[in-house]
Amino acid sequence: MIVSQVKQWGTDTFIAPLLLLGGLVLGYWSVFQRLMITWDSGDNSYGYLVIPLFLFLCWEKRDSFRFGQFSWSLAGVAVTLLATLLLLVGEAGSMETLVFLGIWGCFVGITAALYGKRLKVLLFPLLILLFIVPLPAFLNRTLTFQLKLLASYLAAGMLRVSGVSVLMDGNILDLGVSQLQVVDACSGLRYVVPMLLMSLLIGNFFLASRWRQAVIVALAIPLTIVVNALRIWITGLLTVNDLARFTEGSFHDSIGLVMFLASGALLIWLALLLRGGSPAPPISLPPAESQQVNPLRALVVSLVICALFLAGGWALPRLQATQHVSPPRSSFDSFPMQLGPWQGTRHFLSREILDALWSDDYVSASFVKQDSGNVIHLLIPYYTYQGTRHTAHAPQSCLLGSGWAVLQTKERSFPAAAGQDLPVTTLELKKGQERMLSGFFFLGRGRVVTSPWRNKFYLVLDSFTKRRTDGALVRAEMVVAPDQPLDAAYRELAQFLSLLWQELPAYVPGDEVGNASK
Structure with missing residues (x-):
């Protein structure tokens, strides 16, 4: 009876994967809570969409990728161990980004353990899953500051062409009757990372050639700058025409969303141009290897990975102040x-x-x-x-x-x-x-x-x-x-x-x- 249950454990049952995911959530629940707190901020709210996107990309491969056939590769244990060390180092060094990268690495470790060499077929979904990790605030501000100035410069030029006198002073546009300070929230540059995510998805769905996909991704940031310069230009025109009330509140937020969707639509149009009107050829997936998996190895790999999750979760709070000398x-x-x-x-x-x-x-x-x-x-x-x-x-x-x-x-x-x-x-x-x-x-x-x-x-x-x-x-x-x-x-x-x-x-x-x- 026990032998048959162990055999079932390592073959076609999803009990083991669910146990691995349960161990990850249980061990690092406090980290998931912190991750969701970070997602709740305006710049990182796209994080809630990443896991559904990851699951959808995996579901797309359901007919050709046998998700129920497991390899139980020891490489998954090695990846999980490295991810756990990264997570603990991030906690000890107060680097929250490393902690979140460690969580992503644990997902990769689970996938590597389950599917072994077939992991390469899931590289793109795992790349999309990486977007659960928000950029550090200082890196995000550093990267977007020059982009914000470029958007302001373009908007100032468009306003002058429209007959509006404008003086640009850094990220402040002086319109005479009012001043516009172009901060991240109103310049739309908080959409830079979501635009990169969208460009990757559009390239994957519409284009088969890697270089064409790279072109779409490379166009994401310039397109974001241009579209948001348009948004600043519209805001300036409304302000000088005594319609500043339409630049505040829900209308202001709606303009940002419309501009983001317009950018996505433009990227899709560019992808169709690059594709030349012909549909992207289907990607052939390698067949799942037909091999006999040692059921005992399946049990051992599962238990070792779960033990790493629980040990890491146990160690995290012990790296905090209660153990330190003041x-x-x-x-x-x-x-x-x-x-x-x-x-x-x-x-x-x-x-x-x-x-x-x-x-x-x-x-x-x-x-x-x-x-x-x-x-x-x-x-x-x-x-x-x-x-x-x-x-x-x-x-x-x-x-x-x-x-x-x-x-x-x-x-x-x-x-x-x-x-x-x-x-x-x-x-x-x-x-x-x-x-x-x-x-x-x-x-x-x-x-x-x-x-x-x-x-x-x-x-x-x-x-x-x-x-x-x-x-x-x-x-x-x-x-x-x-x-x-x-x-x-x-x-x-x-x-x-x-x-x-x-x-x-x-x-x-x-x-x-x-x-x-x-």
């Missing part, structure tokens, strides 16, 4: 508001900003130097521990989101106390006629780190070797005076950071915080 420190409530010639005024952040900052303590202040008139805005969030939704993140995405264009990014060394050099990532930014210098570095556990990626690496390392992930982001921004040379502005920023460095050891614990090192 060294003593002074509260930022006592942070001095006088740093040499710089006189500070403390600010308090709103609840909305604090929720996005995730910090356990912070200081926010504006420091003024009377003789030069320069003002430096200081923000230092501190974290007693760092996890995927409780971590310091580089300020580029915030600056880009507020309309600043990055002209240059460079790592510089500023003089610190006792003849030491302090490494700082500096950014030269511009918004309209305003110029700003920004400097930041990550500080924690005896290290100064300028690279966000290197900071993540040390978070993983110190999580296991020191049982510590505490640390802070030190961020200072200074608006450059209209007639002030950049060299002089950098000297002012360097002086401030040197004075600031002397105060930090009391508030950000480290092995030897005074020894700055990259």
Whole structure:
């Protein structure tokens, strides 16, 4: 009786695949919850459509791909093990994107275990499934910022051709009667990733040639820019003709959806042109291999993969704050508001900003130097521990989101106390006629780190070797005076950071915080 049940387990029953999926969901339910929270944001809501699309693409192959015939390949165990390690590293290093990639890798591991070499037939559905992983916010903002400026530039040209006087100042279009700030939500560039997804699907359904499919995918981003320039142009025309009420609320959202659908329709038309009117030939699938599967191997592979899921799910919460050391420190409530010639005024952040900052303590202040008139805005969030939704993140995405264009990014060394050099990532930014210098570095556990990626690496390392992930982001921004040379502005920023460095050891614990090192 037991032998026959084991044989049935490894042949034509779907009990084992359901067990694998159940183990994945049970082990990583907290990760799925976080993934759905991310999908609930406006830019990532397309994520809810990805799994149905994946299932549909698999269902399309039901007649030629024997989904009920399993290979129980040991390669699936190896893929699942690597995905589990990726997930744990992402959790330890507070890299949520790696955690979500680990979930996708677990799906790939299940598929590899079930179908072995036949996995290559399902590569495209698995590629589509990869879209469950949202882009990191800073990468999304960095990629779309220049696209947003291009859309604004095209829209400004179209408005001038239409007889509307417009002055473009960064991502702000001054129409005289009103100003339009082209942010991601109203430029339509939040549809960049969904457009890439749509272009892949259109290429798959309408075109057989790989190069033609690549052309359709390559056209997705330029088409998004052009179509959304049209949207900005329409918004500008409505505004100058005293019809601004039609650019707000549900009508505004409807225009975005219509433009997205129009882009999809245009991509389909382009695909039909590339196809030349002839239908795409059916893709021949290799027949399922007729081989005898060892039923014991099927049972072992299933149990090992499920054990990996449950072990990974058990380990995740144990990488969080309850297992980490939180060294003593002074509260930022006592942070001095006088740093040499710089006189500070403390600010308090709103609840909305604090929720996005995730910090356990912070200081926010504006420091003024009377003789030069320069003002430096200081923000230092501190974290007693760092996890995927409780971590310091580089300020580029915030600056880009507020309309600043990055002209240059460079790592510089500023003089610190006792003849030491302090490494700082500096950014030269511009918004309209305003110029700003920004400097930041990550500080924690005896290290100064300028690279966000290197900071993540040390978070993983110190999580296991020191049982510590505490640390802070030190961020200072200074608006450059209209007639002030950049060299002089950098000297002012360097002086401030040197004075600031002397105060930090009391508030950000480290092995030897005074020894700055990259």
